[in-house]
Amino acid sequence: xxxxxxxxxxxxxxxxxxxxxxxxxxxxxxxxxxxxxxxxxxxxxxxxxxxxxxxxxxxxxxxxxxxxxxxxxxxxxxxxxxxxxxxxxxxxxxxxxxxxxxxxxxxxx
Amino acid sequence: xxxxxxxxxxxxxxxxxxxxxxxxxxxxxxxxxxxxxxxxxxxxxxxxxxxxxxxxxxxxxxxxxxxxxxxxxxxxxxxxxxxxxxxxxxxxxxxxxxxxxxxxxxxxxxxx
Numbered sequence: 598x599x600x601x602x603x604x605x606x607x608x609x610x611x612x613x614x615x616x617x618x619x620x621x622x623x624x625x626x627x628x629x630x631x632x633x634x635x636x637x638x639x640x641x642x643x644x645x646x647x648x649x650x651x652x653x654x655x656x657x658x659x660x661x662x663x664x665x666x667x668x669x670x671x672x673x674x675x676x677x678x679x680x681x682x683x684x685x686x687x688x689x690x691x692x693x694x695x696x697x698x699x700x701x702x703x704x705x706x
Numbered sequence: 707x708x709x710x711x712x713x714x715x716x717x718x719x720x721x722x723x724x725x726x727x728x729x730x731x732x733x734x735x736x737x738x739x740x741x742x743x744x745x746x747x748x749x750x751x752x753x754x755x756x757x758x759x760x761x762x763x764x765x766x767x768x769x770x771x772x773x774x775x776x777x778x779x780x781x782x783x784x785x786x787x788x789x790x791x792x793x794x795x796x797x798x799x800x801x802x803x804x805x806x807x808x809x810x811x812x813x814x815x816x817x818x
């Protein structure tokens with residue numbers, strides 16, 4: 598099955614810093630989503646981005662499907678950005694998501 | 707628009723007991739998924755429904771886990787009997803005919 602690798606596994610930032618999270622996947626996909634899991638365990642949808650670039654406030658994401666990777670950019674980080682960021686991909690329309698192991702982000706004030 | 711609803715939010719049971727979780731997807735979403743998230747890992751699919759039919763249950767431990775979606779709306783996931791390794795967060799997700807999945811708040815299960 599499809600493999601998903603996220604890097605880095607852990608990241609500690611000072612408030613106000615920028616960061617880039619990476620997601621590599623092993624096969625072609627027609628679904629790619631980025632999630633933020635908050636301390637209560639809720640998965641918050643950040644981006645649905647099987648290809649191209651999107652921006653939402655301080656967050657943006659780019660997926661280069663032909664090279665099988667996606668990047669999540671966080672600018673001017675805030676303490677509320679702390680949590681686990683997951684990349685998840687689907688290889689068939691409407692099919693299950695395969696998740697990476699996540700990146701644990703800690704933003705210090 | 708209301709999100710995916712799940713209950714209970716937390717459950718503590720002893721091993722060999724049974725437990726059931728409930729999920730109500732976003733209105734109109736035909737596809738419903740149950741995922742299991744063990745501490746420190748990403749969620750993994752247990753079962754996928756399209757309306758009230760099972761699409762994928764290849765990762766469901768069928769000797770102890772069962773799930774149903776009788777009327778094509780809400781769904782129940784049951785574990786009987788529970789084992790210690792079933793301690794996890796159980797997440798329900800739904801999607802319309804499109805692709806983007808939306809997750810509920812999850813049920814945190816502790817098996818003692």
